[in-house]
Structures are given as C-alpha cells and as structure tokens.
Amino acid sequence: MEGICPIDSQFSHEISALLKPPPAHQLQEYFDNLIRTRQYLGLKVKHDGEFGKGVYADSDFGEGELVLKDQMLVGAQHSSNKINCLVCGFCFRFIGSIELQIGRRLYLQGLGVSTSNGCGRETFSHNSHDHCQVDSSEDEDNCYMEDHDELGECASSSSKDKVPLPKGVVESLMNGELALPYPKEFPLPSAIACSGGCGEAYYCSKLCAEADWESSHSLLCTGEKSESICREALSKFIQHANETNDIFLLAAKVICFTILRYKKLKKAHLKEQEKYTSAIVLKNGDLPLLLEAWKPISMGFKKRWWDCIALPDDVHSCDEAAFRAQIKELAFTSLKLLKEAIFCKGCEPLFSLEIYGHIIGMFELNNLDLVVASPVEDYFLYIDDLPYPQKKKAEEITRQFLDALGDDYSVPCQGTAFFPLQSCMNHSCYPNAKAFKREEDRDGQATIIALRPIFKEEEVTISYIDEDLPFDERQALLADYGFRCKCPKCLEEEP
Ligand SMILES: C[S@@+](CC[C@H](N)C(=O)[O-])C[C@H]1O[C@@H](n2cnc3c(N)ncnc32)[C@H](O)[C@@H]1O
DSSP, X not given: OTTOOHXXXXXXXXXXXXXXXXXXXXXXXXXXXXXXXXXXXXXXXXXXXXXXXXXXXXXXXXXXXXXXXXXXXXXXXXGGGGGTXXXXXXXXXXXXXXXXXXXXXXXXXXXTOOOOOSOSOOTTOSGGGOBOOBOSOSOSSOTTOOOGGGGGGGXXXXXXXXXXXXXXXXXXXXXXXXXXXXXXXXXXXXXXXXXXXXXXXXXXXXXXXXXXXXXXXXXXXXXXXXXXXXXXXXXXXXXHHHHSOTHHHHHHHHHHXXXXXXXXXXXXXXXXXXXXXXXXXXXXXXXXXXXXXHHHHHTSOOOOHHHHSOOOTTSOGGGHHHHHHHHHHHHHHHHHHHHHXXXXXXXXXXXXXXXXXXXXXXXXXXXEEEEEOOHHHHHHHHHHTSOHHHHHXXXXXXXXXXXXXXXXXXXXXXXXXXXXXXXXXXXXXXXXXXXXXXXXXXXXXXXXXXXXXXXXXXXXXXXXXXXXXXXXXXXXHHHTTTOOOOSHHHHHHOO
C-alpha cells in the first residue's frame, strides 16, 4: 500500500511543511486574533497545558452562561438529511417556509428517496468520534434524541405508519398554493438559489450565498458558472462521497477553501510585483503562499484518518490491518476523483494522500455534530398546544400532513462541522462546559454553555464521550481519540 499516490513522494518537503505543527508564537497570534476579531469574549487559547493547546477562561462564567458561540470553519449537512431539511448551505438555518419544508419532504418521500434520519452509519463512517451538540433533551448519549412525549396525541405515527397523500396535495403545499394555518408564527428566510446554477445549494441571504461561493462553493458547484475544471468529474466525486462517506465532501471544502485563499494571495502578490520593478521572488516557489492559505487548517489537531479511525465493532482485531488498508484505498479513490475536478497546479501538494488523510483525520478527532432543531417540529407542537376550538380547526388541515410525515416530522438538520476554537477544547470526564443548543440557537454555530461556575484562568473542558459511563468504558472510548484520560475524576477512579 505504501507509495500509492505519486504526489506524496514528489512533494514530500511541501507536505512536511504543511503538516508541521505551527510554532507556539504563530499559534498564539492566530488564536488571539481569532478571539479578538470574532469577539469571543472571556476566552483565550494557551499552549502550555499538559495536553497541547487548550481553551481557558479569561473572565468568570456563571452556571448556564454562554461560554462560546463558534462559527464553523467548514461544515456539511449529511447527504441523507438533505431530503428531510432544506437549510442554508452556509449557516445551516432552515429556509423557505413551513409549507415548503413539509411539502418538499413529502414530495421526496413520494419519489422513493431514502428518508433515513442520518443516524444510520454509512460505510466507514467518521461519525463515531463526533462530539454531540445536544439539544434540550436530557439524554446526552443520543444526539438525535427526540422527545415525542411532548407532542401528546400527535406523536402516534411511526415511519412505517406514514399515510401517503395525493401527489397534487403535496405539490400544492410545496409550491405555495396551499397555506397551512398559523404560518406567521414560524417565519423563515426565503430560499435563495445558488447563482452558479447547480440547483442544489440554497441560502438564507445573499451574504451567505456569496460567503459560501468565496469560501468553497465556486469550485464545488456543479452548475454552469462553476470554476471546477471538470464538472463531470465533480459530479462523480460527489456521487462517490454520497455512496461511501460524506466526510469526503467536507474534506473537499477544506481543499477548495485553501485553493481559493491561495489564489487570492497569489493575485495580491503578483500585483505587488507589478508595482515594483525589482520583483520580489518568493523563496521556495509558491510554498509560502500555500502555507499562508493553509494556516487556519494547520491549527487543527491532526492524525492520518486510516491510523486514527476507531475499529468498528464488527471488524475483528486480526482484520485490523486489512480494514485500515481498505480505508486508505477508499480515500485514494475519492482523492483521484476530486483531483480531476478541481486540480490547481500551485496547490499540488494538497492533492497528496497524506494531506487528504490528515484532513479527514482532523475531522475524526475534532468534529462536532451539527444539529439545528426543526421549525416543522415546533410548528406541530404549536398546533398541538392551541386551545380547543382553534386546535380542532387547525388540525382539520394539519393532521393529514403529520400523518404523512410520520416520525420524520421532528427530524432536525444533521451534519458535521469543524469549529476553530471549540476544537481546541480538551476533554474531561468531569467537564465544566458542554455543547448545548438552546431554544434560540437556530443555526450551525457551536454553542458551549458552562455546566457550573468557571473561574478566570480555569481551563474550559467538555466531554467527548458519555462521562457517566464506568471508568473502563470511558478509557476504551477515549483510546479511540488516542489518549488515556488523566482528569481528576479518572485519577480518583483509577484502580
Ligand atoms: C480536540 S483536540 C483538543 C485540542 C488539543 N489539545 C490540541 O492541542 O489541539 C483532542 C486531542 O487533545 C488531547 N487531549 C484532549 N483532552 C485530553 C485529556 N483529557 N487527556 C489527554 N489528552 C487529551 C488528545 O491528544 C486529543 O486527541
């Protein structure tokens, strides 16, 4: 298996430079700047801790107080979840209208598109490591916990018991001809189609559409305005990711993000050169520009995907080497398709298997589940809570849609995302903070809340696992993250 990607040997020097952990002063400067510009008040990143870098309180936080709302560097909705939820392709807010959300979901169900809620693990899933952003549910083991009891008598239908509706009714709901009662209680931003013409990405605003285009979508758009070098190859890459593991789509976003930043830097550099007759020639060719473009990614803790992925329960330890080789092969197939679609000469080292493996490994070790609660669930709960005559009247219209949706009525937006600051938070089995979506958190940002008072200079810790598990089970789960926990709780419980 060694040496399957020629770029790896050709660019070994550049790859080492890209994967070298940034020096402490650069790291400090980067995070100080991030915290300042994004106004992440009361926090700082320090690198002198026992476990590499960590996030520390720079002021006191009270119990239940918001510690951080972190904007993702890259994120993606799970492919299977796209059927259930129409969300902004950049900030992951629900868009359109309640009617469009329900109508579209039923329409796609009617076409026979799979409506798995994304909990099902795909082949070689990366999700085993994603930390959960739990919503108001009490059960932290289950990121997708849905509290059906709240809906009282409405929560009657299981997925199998869905009552299909005539196509005409579904279409009229989807195209706005049929209005549901009380839609004004749940206003959603209009869906703005991607200007590249792919018909796949939609946004909540022009701002989000432009930001996504500039960040990565200009290269990943399959529409006619795409800047991809081969749209056919791009479609094949996307299809392969959808069929195997949609984490490849997120890795592609990282590569596109870096290429687009590199191109911007290169343009600015050439402009500078034109201004001065004595042209500044960069040492090491374009590597300094590529390193600068890659900087936000260089800050993330990384290992190779096929080395750090947890062995699935159904793979015997004697098959471990074969399993890891298979993962590597799968990543290489994906990379070859991506290279055909978006290759950029100045960024050639990014198309090495070593870099691709480390990007996906970074997600494996750091990513947080992306969960945004559904306004469709809120809508049916609202109808269920109406006083008597209004409820009966509303249900004469809404009941058929709830029955047609079955259990899927409450499926939230689900995906995975890498957050620059949250990903610096170390683990503790006695954490003082947790990822927790409050009622008002309706987009894809990571929300970290204090579990108890956190004092200035204290490290902010979260739990990567269910911290209520017995000691041995916790250690086994944390071994998948490559460490043995030495938090105060573990030291006390260690036999
Ligand atoms: C999400 S990163 C956290 C930031 C990381 N410390 C860094 O330097 O980028 C997770 C990694 O940090 C280290 N880590 C986090 N919590 C730890 C703990 N309680 N004990 C030992 N190592 C820990 C492990 O190497 C783990 O794989």
